[in-house]
Amino acid sequence: MIISMKNSAPQAEVQKLIDSIEKKGLSVTLIRGANYNVFGVVGDTTILDEKLIAANPYVDDVTRIAAPYKKANRIFHPQDSVIDVRGVKVGAGQKICVIGGPCSVEGEESLMTIAAAVKEAGATMLRGGAYKPRTSPYAFQGLATEGIKILCEAREKFGLPIVTELMSVEKLDEFVENVDLIQVGARNMQNFDLLKALGRVKTPVLLKRGLSNTIEEWLMAAEYIMAGGNENVILCERGIRTFEKYTRNTVDLSVIPIVKSKSHLPIIIDPSHATGDWRLVESMSLAAIAAGADGLIIEVHNCPEAAWSDGAQSLKPDNFAALIQKGRKIAQVVGREM
C-alpha cells in the first residue's frame, strides 16, 4: 500500500500515522519527493482500511498494490478451481458447461417441455426462476416453492442439475435442500447478509456481477462467501450498465481473461441478460467461448412471446441447439470440449 502526503504535513502527524501502521505489524518506508512524501507499507495490508487512512487530513491519496481479496486470489491459490455441481464439473480444463432454461418457471408442463428441449440440444444444467427480482411490484413475482418443486421434478426426469436464484436468507434452507447451484442475482451481489449466509453452507454458488460493480468488488463479494467457508463459487458476467441504448446492458467479455489472471475461480457468461435481445445471444455466446469462458447460461423458451418474463431475450430450442453445435467447434479451436 502506498500513502502519499503533502510535504506540508507536520512531522508529528506524519509520525503518528507511521506509528499506528507499524503497531499493526506492518513496515513503512519513506520516499521524499519534491511536493509529496510517499510511504510504502509492506506486510498483510488486507488488515488496513484505506478509507480510514485517507480520512487523515494530511493524507492526499492511498493506493493498494496487493489486491484486497485473499481466498479468491490466484496469487495464493495458483491452480484453477473446479466446482462440482451434482457431478457436473465447472472450471479449469473441464467441459464448457451449458445452462439452459426459461427465465421463470411458469408451470409443470411448460418446464418439462423446455427441459426436454434443452437436454436434447446438449445443455448440461437446467435453469429457471422460482423467486423473481422484478423492477415493478405489479409484475409476476415467480411461483416460489411451487417453482422449486417443479424444477426438482425436471431434474428427476432429465438428470440435469438445477440452477435458480435465491433472493433472501429466509429461503436458504429450502435452497440447500433442493437446489444444486444457488444463483445470487446482479442486484444482490452486494447483499452482504445473503453472501454471509451462503458462506455457511456448502452448496455451489453462481455469483452474478452487479450491473455497475467493478471486477474487484465482484471478487470481494466472492471473498465474502469464501471467507465464511464455502469455496464453491462460480462467477457469472451478465452485462454492465453503460450509456449505450441499443442494448439493455453492455456485455464485458474482457472479464474472462482478467478474472482468469486475478483469480482461480471459474467464470461463465450470461449473454441473455447481458444483451436483453435474443438476436445477439448466439454471437455473444460464440465470442465468450472463443475468449475462454468456462460456461454459458442461456434463456430458452419454447414460445418466447408468451413467456411470463424476459421473453425478448429467450432463444427458441432450435436456435439454442444450433448455437451449441457451433459453440462446440469454437471450443475445439481453443482446446476445450463443450
Next chain:
Amino acid sequence: MIISMKNSAPQAEVQKLIDSIEKKGLSVTLIRGANYNVFGVVGDTTILDEKLIAANPYVDDVTRIAAPYKKANRIFHPQDSVIDVRGVKVGAGQKICVIGGPCSVEGEESLMTIAAAVKEAGATMLRGGAYKPRTSPYAFQGLATEGIKILCEAREKFGLPIVTELMSVEKLDEFVENVDLIQVGARNMQNFDLLKALGRVKTPVLLKRGLSNTIEEWLMAAEYIMAGGNENVILCERGIRTFEKYTRNTVDLSVIPIVKSKSHLPIIIDPSHATGDWRLVESMSLAAIAAGADGLIIEVHNCPEAAWSDGAQSLKPDNFAALIQKGRKIAQVVGREM
C-alpha cells in the same frame, strides 16, 4: 404505450398482438408509416409488461409514455407528501431537515460526544450505522444490536429521532421497535424482499438511490414499499457511479427538480457518500439546498482519522456547524427554513 413493428410483419401476427392487448381492456390505435406500423395503446398500461411485448419477434421497439409507477407518481397525487419522523416533518415547505452523525456507531461514549455536537450545531436527527454494508468481509461490520441500543440512549438524551440502516428482513422487528427512520442502503435499493417487508410496516423509510440506478428504477423501488401499504418514503440521492476518478461517486443534483416534478415524495441529499471527501461536503450541501432539497444527511465525527469507517468523508463538528449556518442563509433565499 407505443409499439412499433416492421411493415413486413404478417397481418395475422399483428392482429394477434392487438387482440391480446385489447383483451386486457386497453384500446389500440394504428398509425401506418413508410417502414413501420406504430400502435398507440391507451388505458392502464402499468398492467402491461413491455419486455413481454418486445419478445414478439415482429415487434421492433416498445416505448412507455406514462410512467410505470402510480403511488409515487405526482400525476395521481399532486400534493407534496410530508413524512413525519417522530415529530420531525420532512418535505413540502417544511423546515429542511439535517441528519448528522457518525458513519458507524463505535461505542457509547463516542456516540454521545458526537450526538451532543450535532445537536448543538443544529441537526434535527441523528444517524449512525449499527449494521454496516462493507465491501470487504475483513472490515468492521458494525456493533449490531449493541449499536441500536446506544442510538436509543442518544435519542433519549438529546431528543433527536434516529436513522440507521437495515440490511436484512430478519432484523425488521428490531428496527420497527427502535428506529425512527429506517434506511435502505444504495446496494439494497433493489433488494425486493427487503422492500416488500418494509411495505408491511408503518415506520418511515429513507430510500437511497442505487449507485447505477435510474431515477425511474428508484421511484419503482419506492413504489414497492408504497404498494405494500407504507407510503412514508423519503428519497435520498447519494451519488452515482461514473467514469470520473477524483470523486468516489458523482453527485447528481439534477435529481432534486426532476424528482419533485415526477413524484410527490420528499428528497434529501447525502453529500458525504456522494463525494467520499469531506472537503467537498460543504459546497455540495449548499448547492443541494439552493436546488430545493428537503434535507441533508451528513457524516460527522469528532475525530475522523480515528473513525472505524468512512472517516475520509466525515466533517468535524465545527465544520458541520459552520455548514448549517451558511445553509440557513441559502434556505432563506429559496424560501425555506432550516
Next chain:
Amino acid sequence: MIISMKNSAPQAEVQKLIDSIEKKGLSVTLIRGANYNVFGVVGDTTILDEKLIAANPYVDDVTRIAAPYKKANRIFHPQDSVIDVRGVKVGAGQKICVIGGPCSVEGEESLMTIAAAVKEAGATMLRGGAYKPRTSPYAFQGLATEGIKILCEAREKFGLPIVTELMSVEKLDEFVENVDLIQVGARNMQNFDLLKALGRVKTPVLLKRGLSNTIEEWLMAAEYIMAGGNENVILCERGIRTFEKYTRNTVDLSVIPIVKSKSHLPIIIDPSHATGDWRLVESMSLAAIAAGADGLIIEVHNCPEAAWSDGAQSLKPDNFAALIQKGRKIAQVVGREM
C-alpha cells in the same frame, strides 16, 4: 416519430404544433390517452429536429421510431457494403482483414522491421501513427510528414496498404495523396468539420467509435461522411468508457451484430486500444472473429517496452502470428476466411 403532450395543453397550442408539422409534408395522427395525448408523425421524419419539438413547453416527450441516418441505414441499402482499400476488400463475406503495426512510426529501420514481421505473420494492411493524439502536450506527438513517408516506403517494400490517423483538415491533401485508409480517431468522431472534409474525397475512412458515443451517434458520424459523397466507410470499435478500472476501456463486442443489423457498413475491432493491455488482445481478437467482425486492427511492436507510445498494449510479432493462426480456425467455424 411519436410526440406526447399532457392533456392540459391548450387546444390552440396543440393545433399550432400539428400545423407546423403538416406544413412540412408529414402527416399526424392523434391518440388520446387518460393523461396524455400522443401524436404519431408519418413521413420523412429525418427532416424534423426532435429537440426543437421538445422545446414546446406543452410537449412532454419526443421519440423517434425510424433511425435518423439514411445512407448508413440497412433499411435503405440491404446489401452488405464492401470497401476496397487498394485492392484489399473489407466487409460482406470477404476475407477478414488484419491490420498490424506499431502505435507510432518511430523511424525507418524500426518500421521496416515491424512491417516485415506483420507481413510474415499474415497481416493484410500496415498501421502506424504519424500524427498522434496524446493526452499530454509533453508526450511525443508523432513524426508527422516524415512518418507518412516511411509508411509509403514500407508499402512499396511489402505491398501492404497503409492505415494512419488524420487529425486535422489541413493535412487532408497529404493523406489523400499518400494514405490508403484514413483513420478518424475516437476523440475526433464528432469533429464534424473533419467528417465533412472526408465526405468530399474518395479515400476509404476507418471511423473509430468515440469513447462515450452511442452506436446511433457513431452511425450519424458515418452519415456525415457518406452524405458528403464518400461512401467508403469502415467502422471500428475500440472500447467505451465505463466505471471499470482493470481495463483502460471496456470492449463492447455486441456492436458487431448490432451494427450488422442496423447498417450495411463493415465493422472491425481494435482490441489493443479497447483493453490497453496486450495480455487481453488475443482472447478479445478471437472473440471478435467468433462474433462476426470483418477485421481486426492490432498494435504490434518488436520491442514494446521501448515503444514511444502505447507499448503496454502492443503484441510482439510471434504472439501476433500465433493469434492469426488461431483466428483462422475460428474464422472457419463462422464461415469466413482470414
Next chain:
Amino acid sequence: MIISMKNSAPQAEVQKLIDSIEKKGLSVTLIRGANYNVFGVVGDTTILDEKLIAANPYVDDVTRIAAPYKKANRIFHPQDSVIDVRGVKVGAGQKICVIGGPCSVEGEESLMTIAAAVKEAGATMLRGGAYKPRTSPYAFQGLATEGIKILCEAREKFGLPIVTELMSVEKLDEFVENVDLIQVGARNMQNFDLLKALGRVKTPVLLKRGLSNTIEEWLMAAEYIMAGGNENVILCERGIRTFEKYTRNTVDLSVIPIVKSKSHLPIIIDPSHATGDWRLVESMSLAAIAAGADGLIIEVHNCPEAAWSDGAQSLKPDNFAALIQKGRKIAQVVGREM
C-alpha cells in the same frame, strides 16, 4: 510515481528499468513487499510516460502521485487566475459572470431582440453559435461568418463581450479578429490540433469539458493551450454522460470545489447543455453559485419553440431575469457579487 513489479521479475530486468529512469535524472527507491517490489520515483515525473513503463512485461502497475499538468496546477501557481474578457473579469473573487444568449445566431433581428433582453436582465456577456456542431448532417449548421458579423453588431450596440464556438483551425483568424471569448465545445475538448492552435494566440478560451472526460483529462486539455503560451483559459462544465435517461447529461457540480483545489483557473457552469431541459436550469444555476462557480453560461431565446436549435433547453428572457435576481442573493451568501 509508483511502479510495482511482481517479485518474480528477473533482477537484470529490474535493474534495466531502474537505470532507464535514473538516466533521465530521477531517483528511484525500492520497497520490498511479500509478493511485489514497489519503486518510488522522485523528480520531475511529468517527463515519464506511464504507458511506456507499463509496457514492460514485468511491471504490474504504475501510479502517478503528482498530477501530470504543470501550468494549470495550483501547486505551482497558488493564486487564483483572473481572465479578462474585453474588460469583464472572470475568476477569483470577481463578480460572477453571466453569459446569456441563443444557442444559434438565427438572424440580425432575432439576435438583437435577445441581446437586448439578456442585457436588460443583467447578463455580462452575449453567447450565440455561428458554427454549430450538430449530430446530424441534415440539421442546421449555423450562419457561419454572417453569424459572427451579427454578433459583432450586437456587441457594438449593447456593449457585451461575445462568446462563440470555434470548430476548426481554419477559422481561427476570423475568431481572433472578432470574438472576445473563443469557445471549445465538448466534442472538441481533445481535438489537440485545435488546442495547439489556440495556444498560439492570446484570446481567452472557454474550454468545455468533454462528455466523458475526467477532470484530469480536462486539465490536460487546458495544459495544451497554456503550454503553447495562452494562459487565458476558463473551464466550463456542461454535464457528463451517464446511464441516467431523464436528463440529456448529468451535471457534475462537484467539479467546482475539485477544480478550485487542483487548479487556479476559473470555472463556470452551463446548466442548459448539462440538463437539456429549461425546467432544470434555474435550480442547477442556483446550486452552481452556492457551490462556488465563477460564472454561468445560459441559453436564452425569446421564443424557444421556434429556435433553430436546442430550444428545449432555452429560458425565456423573463425566467432568465428571475434567475439572476435569485442568483444574486445566493452569491451574497457565499461572499460573491453577481
